[in-house]
Amino acid sequence: MSKTTYxxxxxxxxxxxxxxxxxxxxxxxxxxxxxxxxxLGNVFPYAIMSMLVVYCLRNISFTGSTHGxxxxxxxxxxxxxxxxxxNTLLSIVAGTAVYMLLIQMVF
Amino acid sequence: MKRxxxxxxxxxxxxxxxxxxxxxxxxxxxxxxGFGILMQDKGYGWWWAALMSLSIYAGSMQYVxxxxxxGGASLITAAxxxxxxxxxxxxxxxxMLNRYKNTGKAKPxxxxxxxxxxxxxxxxxxxxxSVDQKRYYLYVSALDQCYWVIGSILxxxxxxxxxxxxxxxxxxxxxxxxxxxxxxxxxSENHLASVTGLIISILCLLIFGADQFLIPxxxxxxxxLIVEKRWLEEEVEDE
Numbered sequence: 001m002s003k004t005t006y007x008x009x010x011x012x013x014x015x016x017x018x019x020x021x022x023x024x025x026x027x028x029x030x031x032x033x034x035x036x037x038x039x040l041g042n043v044f045p046y047a048i049m050s051m052l053v054v055y056c057l058r059n060i061s062f063t064g065s066t067h068g069x070x071x072x073x074x075x076x077x078x079x080x081x082x083x084x085x086x087n088t089l090l091s092i093v094a095g096t097a098v099y100m101l102l103i104q105m106v107f
Numbered sequence: 108m109k110r111x112x113x114x115x116x117x118x119x120x121x122x123x124x125x126x127x128x129x130x131x132x133x134x135x136x137x138x139x140x141g142f143g144i145l146m147q148d149k150g151y152g153w154w155w156a157a158l159m160s161l162s163i164y165a166g167s168m169q170y171v172x173x174x175x176x177x178g179g180a181s182l183i184t185a186a187x188x189x190x191x192x193x194x195x196x197x198x199x200x201x202x203m204l205n206r207y208k209n210t211g212k213a214k215p216x217x218x219x220x221x222x223x224x225x226x227x228x229x230x231x232x233x234x235x236x237s238v239d240q241k242r243y244y245l246y247v248s249a250l251d252q253c254y255w256v257i258g259s260i261l262x263x264x265x266x267x268x269x270x271x272x273x274x275x276x277x278x279x280x281x282x283x284x285x286x287x288x289x290x291x292x293x294x295s296e297n298h299l300a301s302v303t304g305l306i307i308s309i310l311c312l313l314i315f316g317a318d319q320f321l322i323p324x325x326x327x328x329x330x331x332l333i334v335e336k337r338w339l340e341e342e343v344e345d346e
Contacts, residue, residue: 006179007155013182014172015162017189018196022218025200026207033204040332043339044202045230046295047304047328049288051195051321052223054308056281058317070275078282079289088286092130095282100275 066107074099120239124246130286131224132254134279135166139258141277142169144266146259149177153263160259164252165222168192195321199226206244213245220248222255224280227287233294299339303331 001009029037057075060068078095085091143156159169171192175185199221206229207217221229228247234240292301307327311320332339 007151007176009182010172010176010180010185011159011162013185014168014175014189017186018163018165018168018193019219021190021193021196022200022221025197025204026214026218029204036333037201038205039336039340040329041202041204043300043332044198046291046298046300047332048195048198048202048230049227049284049291050301050304051308051324051328052227052284053281053288054305054312054324055321056284058312058320071278071281074278074282075285078285082286082289088283089129091286092133092279092282095285096133096276096279099278103275104272 066103070099070102070107073102116237116239117242119237120242121246123235123238124243125250127228127243128247128250128254130279130283131228131251134224134277134283135251135254136258136261137273137276137279138166139255140262140265141273142166142173143259143262143264145170145173145262147263147266149173151176151263153260156259156263157256160252160256164220164255165193165196166224166255191322195223195325196221198325199223199230202226202230206240210241210244213241217244217248220252222251224283225251227284231287231291231294233290297339299335300332303335304328307331 033041057071060071062068074095077098078091081094082088082091139160142160143153146156146159147153159172163169163172168189171188172185174180175188180188200218203217203221203226207214210217225248228251229244234243288301292298295301308320308324311324311327314320315323
């Protein structure tokens with residue numbers, strides 16, 4: 001098998017599995033969605049966003065050289081600025097800038 | 108006259124979707140470039156990066172895919188790895204079942220393009236009345252994928268010759284998720300679902316470690332939310 005064929009096959013497998021996962025709930029509940037699943041659909045956004053935030057911060061290390069300080073300070077910047085101004089772009093730009101400065105210059 | 112009004116609303120919707128997608132633009136251009144650069148490093152030109160961003164379109168999985176391809180992994184390994192990394196997408200589908208119900212021809216594309224970031228923009232949008240909800244879903248989904256594909260191509264073309272240090276710029280995604288989380292918190296009276304997700308994810312991260320905590324988190328969160336149904340159902344209403 002040539003390198004090109006191999007790479008194309010791997011891409012096809014990953015792509016098909018990803019598509020299957022994304023379509024699965026819609027295929028399973030195509031006709032009627034049980035009440036319990038609708039209920040989960042309503043409460044999932046809250047729980048999943050919590051999980052995604054943790055997921056983003058999963059590699060934080062409190063025992064490593066930075067002790068997680070850049071992540072904590074940048075996250076505080078985001079939360080405080082957002083509570084104050086409620087401007088999504090401003091909060092993201094400021095938080096990211098704080099994080100980049102801290103890990104590039106300070107630590 | 109009527110037609111004119113519709114065009115107006117459409118324009119409004121597009122502008123609203125575009126504004127909402129700006130944080131993802133920042134994150135996806137940079138992360139997409141990172142992916143393109145990585146592919147370039149392994150000897151795969153920009154068209155490979157573009158092909159993967161068009162067909163797979165799942166950020167973290169594409170990073171994993173680079174390792175799989177470079178390491179010569181078997182097709183079975185690739186399939187199993189994809190399930191482990193992307194299984195969280197089941198949650199997104201379940202959440203969007205109702206909201207994507209009557210989206211017509213756009214539905215297959217909306218489902219196919221439901222990434223973490225797109226999910227965060229469509230799962231609890233505070234849409235003004237002047238915005239057409241279904242078109243908002245479509246615009247956000249398509250814009251996000253454009254950013255991702257453009258980023259990957261740029262990365263493949265420019266390679267690591269970038270004039271400035273972008274280390275840490277991926278924090279933009281963390282910040283976006285944190286803000287959406289915060290806004291959900293402020294919007295709802297009952298914080299039980301948010302707190303449940305947070306506590307279980309952190310515990311699972313501590314117990315199972317960074318590479319393996321997602322699946323146990325998902326299972327336990329689902330179980331906990333079912334148990335908590337009676338306290339959650341009255342408060343958390345679909346808007």
